[in-house]
Amino acid sequence: MEKQQIYSRIEEIVKAHGFVLIDLAFRGDHHLRIVEVYLDGEKGVTTDDCAEVSRSINELIQAENLIEGNYRLDVSSPGVDRPLKFLIQYGKHVNRKFEIEYNDGEEVKKLIGKLIRVEDDNLFFTEKNSEYKINFSNIVKAKVLISL
Numbered sequence: 393m394e395k396q397q398i399y400s401r402i403e404e405i406v407k408a409h410g411f412v413l414i415d416l417a418f419r420g421d422h423h424l425r426i427v428e429v430y431l432d433g434e435k436g437v438t439t440d441d442c443a444e445v446s447r448s449i450n451e452l453i454q455a456e457n458l459i460e461g462n463y464r465l466d467v468s469s470p471g472v473d474r475p476l477k478f479l480i481q482y483g484k485h486v487n488r489k490f491e492i493e494y495n496d497g498e499e500v501k502k503l504i505g506k507l508i509r510v511e512d513d514n515l516f517f518t519e520k521n522s523e524y525k526i527n528f529s530n531i532v533k534a535k536v537l538i539s540l
Contacts, residue, residue, distance in 0.1 A: 437469035
């Protein structure tokens, strides 16, 4: 089965568990294929969530023989070092600092600010006592900054 078909089947399972498929990566070779599944949700992802989704994906792979030969399946949340891809990921990061690149007309601007709220498709950030409203569709890249 082609990777796109496998992606679609795995995405169905992830959605059925109430999460969003953030990324699916295939590594390794024909001796050992490594399948990495990254999922996220409004409230985050626990290790129990990952284990449950992993079991469902394993059942699918075996029932439909999606991957020939030996494979290892890794299911996890994307981690804070990965850029956010979906609007659903932002809500749990309210009051956290972000680095955002976004389209503003013809130019791409950069903002380092705190996410203060999410309303529909709009994200509101503060930076140096100013508030910025950025529509999700204008975001080029968004990353949560870790504060230690």
